[in-house]
Amino acid sequence: MYEGLNHWGFVIASYAIGLGGTALLILHSLLTMRRAEARRDRAREQ
Amino acid sequence: MHGYANPARFLRLARILTGPFLIAGIALSLAAAAWGLFGAPAERLQGDSVRILFIHVPAAWLGMGGWTAIALASMAELVWRHPLAGIAARAIALPGAVFALLCLVTGSLWGRPAWGTWWVWDGRLTSMLVLFFLYCAYIALADAANRDGENGSRLPAIFGLVGAVNIPIIHYSVLWWNSLHQPPSISMGKSEMAPAFLYGLLAATIGFSLIFGAVVLMRMRAILANAQAEARLRRRAMEAVDV
Numbered sequence: 666m667y668e669g670l671n672h673w674g675f676v677i678a679s680y681a682i683g684l685g686g687t688a689l690l691i692l693h694s695l696l697t698m699r700r701a702e703a704r705r706d707r708a709r710e711q
Numbered sequence: 712m713h714g715y716a717n718p719a720r721f722l723r724l725a726r727i728l729t730g731p732f733l734i735a736g737i738a739l740s741l742a743a744a745a746w747g748l749f750g751a752p753a754e755r756l757q758g759d760s761v762r763i764l765f766i767h768v769p770a771a772w773l774g775m776g777g778w779t780a781i782a783l784a785s786m787a788e789l790v791w792r793h794p795l796a797g798i799a800a801r802a803i804a805l806p807g808a809v810f811a812l813l814c815l816v817t818g819s820l821w822g823r824p825a826w827g828t829w830w831v832w833d834g835r836l837t838s839m840l841v842l843f844f845l846y847c848a849y850i851a852l853a854d855a856a857n858r859d860g861e862n863g864s865r866l867p868a869i870f871g872l873v874g875a876v877n878i879p880i881i882h883y884s885v886l887w888w889n890s891l892h893q894p895p896s897i898s899m900g901k902s903e904m905a906p907a908f909l910y911g912l913l914a915a916t917i918g919f920s921l922i923f924g925a926v927v928l929m930r931m932r933a934i935l936a937n938a939q940a941e942a943r944l945r946r947r948a949m950e951a952v953d954v
Contacts, residue, residue, distance in 0.1 A: 670824045672759035679817040680744060683766035687740070687922060690809045691733065694929040701936035708940040711947070 718935055721795055729928045736921030743915035751907050760824040763817055765911055769919040770814040774842060775878055777807025777923070778871075781849065782878075785871035788864070795931070797864045800871055801853045802930035806923050808846035815839060826891045834884030835892040838877060845874045 747765035754761035781800045788796035818836070819829045830836065853867040885894045896903045904912070 672824045675820045675824050676748070676759055676762045679763040679766050679820045680748065682816055682820075683770065683813050684740075684744060686809060686813050687919070690806060690926055691737075691922065694806075694926045694933070698929040698933040698936070701933035701940070705936040705940040705943075708943040 718795065722932065722935060725928045725932055729925055729932070732921045732925035732928065736918050736923075736925055739914055739918030740922060741918075743911055743918055746911045747915070751911055754908075757825055760821055761908070763821040764908060765915045767814060767817040767821055768912055769916045770810045770817060771839070772916060773919055773923050774807060774811030774814050774839070775881055776920075777803050777810060778842060778845065778874060779878055781807065781871040782875035785868035788868045789872070797868060798931055798934050799927070800867065801857075801934060802927045804846055804850045804853060805930065806926045808843060808850065810919075810923070811839065811843040811846055815843060822891070828891075831891055833890040833892065834888040835881065835890050838881040838884050842877055842881060845877060849874065 743765055747762045751762060751765075753759045780803050784793075784796040784800035784803070787793040788800065815836075818839075822831075823829050849867060849870055852870055853864075856864050856867050882895075884890065885892050902909055
């Protein structure tokens with residue numbers, strides 16, 4: 666262990682980046698899917 | 712596997728599985744994160760920095776597992792011409808790249824308090840960085856091949872297979888070369904980890920894997936929906952020309 670450092674800053678940063686990155690990935694994939702399926706449905710209706 | 716080569720049948724299954732995978736994955740990952748932050752004890756040597764384990768290790772496994780899945784899908788595409796295999800490989804690439812990057816960033820954040828440095832150019836860290844670059848190259852190649860039409864899709868599949876050579880290098884790097892990174896604590900049927908860390912890590916890995924699966928299903932649905940829309944618009948344009 667590297668002495669003299671408060672570990673909690675590194676822990677919180679890791680969790681924020683890990684969970685935040687995963688949330689952004691989910692959101693991006695969900696929006697991409699919704700847009701693509703709406704586009705397909707519009708093409709079917711035309 | 713070939714039973715789901717039919718996109719319509721696959722889409723029916725994907726619509727059923729996406730929601731439950733996503734909800735169960737988010738619930739399990741958040742529970743594991745809460746355990747990592749508030750429940751798990753500090754480790755004797757590494758102190759509180761060991762809590763990063765619950766994010767870093769699932770990200771590393773999914774980064775490596777993602778490329779293994781791309782290689783298997785690429786083989787299915789090249790050998791059996793499975794119609795969904797190329798789509799699956801393309802859908803895996805972005806989540807695989809994101810988890811490889813999360814592994815690198817959280818590993819760096821763990822390295823500073825544990826080793827006293829953010830980064831070293833040793834076998835494990837460098838081969839993981841190479842994996843991230845391979846994902847970036849695969850995404851660019853698959854996009855270019857997609858723009859060129861169906862015949863272009865063989866090149867990403869070959870790249871996906873060749874790139875798999877990096878996976879055993881990542882795994883064995885800590886055994887082959889001197890490294891600051893610790894050797895594996897978990898191997899087939901054996902663990903050197905205390906139960907307080909092992910079960911939390913298991914929950915985090917299953918949770919993030921379910922999220923990974925849900926993201927891949929959503930991205931496959933998006934690729935298929937775009938292909939169906941393109942096909943319909945093309946058919947309509949042909950009919951208009953004939954008239």
